Amino acid sequence: MSNLSKVRHDMLPNLPPPASSVGVIGWMRANLFSNITNSVLTLFALYLLYILLTPTISWVFINSDWTGSSRDACTSGGACWVFVANRFDQFMYGFYPEAEIWRINLTFLLLVAQVLWLMLPNLPYKGMVAAVVLLVFPILAYFLLYGGSFGLEVVETHKWGGLSLTLVLAIVGIVAALPFGVLLALGRRSEMPIVKSFCVVYIEFWRGIPLITVLFMASVMLPLFVPEEMNFDKLLRAMIGIVMFQSAYMAEVVRGGLQAIPKGQYEAAQALGLNYWKMMVFVVLPQALKLMIPGIVNTFIALFKDTSLVLIIGLFDLLAIVQAGLTDPKWLGFSVEGYAFVAFVFWVFCFGMSKYSQHLENRFHTGHGSR
Amino acid sequence: MQSDAKKSPSAPSTKTRFWHDPAKRALVFQILLVLGVFAVLWFIVQNTLHNLESRGITTGFAFLSQEAGFGIIQSLVEYSESSSYGQTFLVGLLNTILVSALGIFFATVLGFIIGVARLSNNWLVAKLASAYVEIFRNIPLLLQIFFWYFAVLRALPSPRQSFQPFDNVFLNVRGLFMPQPMPQQGFELVWWALLIAIAGSVVLARWSKKRQDATGQLFPVYKTALALIIGLPLIVFWLSGSPLTWDEPALRGFNFRGGMTIIPELAALLVALSIYTAAFIAEIVRSGIQAVSKGQTEAASALGLSKAKVLRLVVIPQSVRVIIPPLTSQYLNLIKNSSLATAIGYPDLVSVFAGTTLNQTGQAIEVIFMTMLVYLTLSLLVSAFMNWFNTRMALVER
Numbered sequence: 001m002s003n004l005s006k007v008r009h010d011m012l013p014n015l016p017p018p019a020s021s022v023g024v025i026g027w028m029r030a031n032l033f034s035n036i037t038n039s040v041l042t043l044f045a046l047y048l049l050y051i052l053l054t055p056t057i058s059w060v061f062i063n064s065d066w067t068g069s070s071r072d073a074c075t076s077g078g079a080c081w082v083f084v085a086n087r088f089d090q091f092m093y094g095f096y097p098e099a100e101i102w103r104i105n106l107t108f109l110l111l112v113a114q115v116l117w118l119m120l121p122n123l124p125y126k127g128m129v130a131a132v133v134l135l136v137f138p139i140l141a142y143f144l145l146y147g148g149s150f151g152l153e154v155v156e157t158h159k160w161g162g163l164s165l166t167l168v169l170a171i172v173g174i175v176a177a178l179p180f181g182v183l184l185a186l187g188r189r190s191e192m193p194i195v196k197s198f199c200v201v202y203i204e205f206w207r208g209i210p211l212i213t214v215l216f217m218a219s220v221m222l223p224l225f226v227p228e229e230m231n232f233d234k235l236l237r238a239m240i241g242i243v244m245f246q247s248a249y250m251a252e253v254v255r256g257g258l259q260a261i262p263k264g265q266y267e268a269a270q271a272l273g274l275n276y277w278k279m280m281v282f283v284v285l286p287q288a289l290k291l292m293i294p295g296i297v298n299t300f301i302a303l304f305k306d307t308s309l310v311l312i313i314g315l316f317d318l319l320a321i322v323q324a325g326l327t328d329p330k331w332l333g334f335s336v337e338g339y340a341f342v343a344f345v346f347w348v349f350c351f352g353m354s355k356y357s358q359h360l361e362n363r364f365h366t367g368h369g370s371r
Numbered sequence: 372m373q374s375d376a377k378k379s380p381s382a383p384s385t386k387t388r389f390w391h392d393p394a395k396r397a398l399v400f401q402i403l404l405v406l407g408v409f410a411v412l413w414f415i416v417q418n419t420l421h422n423l424e425s426r427g428i429t430t431g432f433a434f435l436s437q438e439a440g441f442g443i444i445q446s447l448v449e450y451s452e453s454s455s456y457g458q459t460f461l462v463g464l465l466n467t468i469l470v471s472a473l474g475i476f477f478a479t480v481l482g483f484i485i486g487v488a489r490l491s492n493n494w495l496v497a498k499l500a501s502a503y504v505e506i507f508r509n510i511p512l513l514l515q516i517f518f519w520y521f522a523v524l525r526a527l528p529s530p531r532q533s534f535q536p537f538d539n540v541f542l543n544v545r546g547l548f549m550p551q552p553m554p555q556q557g558f559e560l561v562w563w564a565l566l567i568a569i570a571g572s573v574v575l576a577r578w579s580k581k582r583q584d585a586t587g588q589l590f591p592v593y594k595t596a597l598a599l600i601i602g603l604p605l606i607v608f609w610l611s612g613s614p615l616t617w618d619e620p621a622l623r624g625f626n627f628r629g630g631m632t633i634i635p636e637l638a639a640l641l642v643a644l645s646i647y648t649a650a651f652i653a654e655i656v657r658s659g660i661q662a663v664s665k666g667q668t669e670a671a672s673a674l675g676l677s678k679a680k681v682l683r684l685v686v687i688p689q690s691v692r693v694i695i696p697p698l699t700s701q702y703l704n705l706i707k708n709s710s711l712a713t714a715i716g717y718p719d720l721v722s723v724f725a726g727t728t729l730n731q732t733g734q735a736i737e738v739i740f741m742t743m744l745v746y747l748t749l750s751l752l753v754s755a756f757m758n759w760f761n762t763r764m765a766l767v768e769r
Contacts, residue, residue, distance in 0.1 A: 210707035350509035
């Protein structure tokens, strides 16, 4: 019987998948041309890219001028980066005396070194470095930037400007707002009704008004609030306004971090006999701070972008100094170049930080599995 | 902890010391806090009164009825240079509300489109949408406003060389000039027809839901309502003899007169606000849609619903609940960000009131106080509305 069967005993080799479903063509069929609507959308998007990118690329790179010393060097019809190149030092350092610029460079170099130390995993003494960044470095930076002792010449704050001023404002805003934010958040979660209501009112008030009115208030009303003898610097006034404003936002970030800590941690700490401050400092805040870092980075990004508003009260941050440069009769008509440069600088900073914060969020996603 | 253990007495006494009782300690602490806050406030008030006196500024809101003496380039109500500061306040407030409302509308529409596009099957469309989000949310809003105002709109031609995309529509450096509809006698009927059509649509929607609940039959509510709302006023308009004329802009001297004008300040602010906020809304929409579990979509398709119906009936109602709270805070941000108008001279509240009025009168305390109060009130109103909307949406949940 068996020799009558027509059953095959050995399998045929597998056929390769159809050419239209693998490789570049397969990927394109699946992701770009899966049906008529998609194909139309793809073609439209390609067309859009073409009409947007070709003029932009030729304006930025191909037809642009990079070197020279005046507007006469711009002959190619594209972007005139000569404008930016000529004023680059001013855009970075404002009107800081040229001989003293090394002080700004040194300050930011120190800061970058410390921040890198904190960011790179597997480096020791992170706690100590963090303490130095938050407590020692600000004092050092003040003496370096403002001067007045250790044989350093005083540089008045109205000479500060450019990107360094933007960074100073944003970093001071975040670092000084952090302790206030922690206190406000603890107050908001406190069981003492008066403390709680004060904190809620403070936080909601500052979160409900625009930063511009805060800056207006700081520049117009703050001098009225203090005795006449006390005369605030314009920059200091702006900083006070920004810190008061920012601590409300920081408080909400800290509160989010505190809420993510399971109740068991509080109860365990109390069961060990720790009092409120010991419980917070040794058990809750160290865990919560880890969770808060992405949120803090995000508020830092928001603040970094918002510092551009100080131009309204007459401080020369990066945007303001470029805006002022655009009205220089020698360089009229290069507003697009100026704005493109500022946009590029802000974008690099903000995009980099937001990617870092996303990376942290993924890394920290391991903790308490409640989320 | 060890030191605590050493200190703790071997024989616990029943009577705790005053500062060891948490309730009493809290009371003392709070009393101290209240005293501290009042001391600071008192210090501020004393200084302020003294400073105001030495500068010869009288406090109070009497300045609101003084004549303002400056013009405002855009006003939704009657306003002239002889109007009072109170009217200035009103004009600024209305302009803020106008740009915020328009901005919220355009940002929402654009944000939803971009957010959905980020989830598209089409790789190119999805990448383009995420490029949009990453570019526009990482550039300061003020810079974007400057770009649109100084680099784009200032580069438009002068009134004599206006672009003319349509008949009687002119685009130039002074703004966009369009014919203005002027309702004549009898136009009220059209408004009534519109009102009736909207009421009819609501009734229709209720009836159709009732019928669907009872019999399972569907009725094309959206199409019918759309036809009703557009059709009925149109029919009434024709029947009443087209009671509408157009006030057309015409070039007189150096500028256009007549018609409707969108000033470049408004256009730049609106474009920048919408594009910037749309980038954030797109992210919210994307994460909201992704928050709906895949099983929901699959179950809905398994029931035989079409792709559009899966979106409309299953995915969106669930994602809306995730979307609304962060969307609310974006709306609030947009309202607050509209105050950047002052940087390009759009006459919003901060610009005409906290700017010009404050400089002219010197009434810093009152002006800043009123401005802050307006923003707080607007924030509260929007939050209240969105919370109401959120509860309504949440009710769908069982």
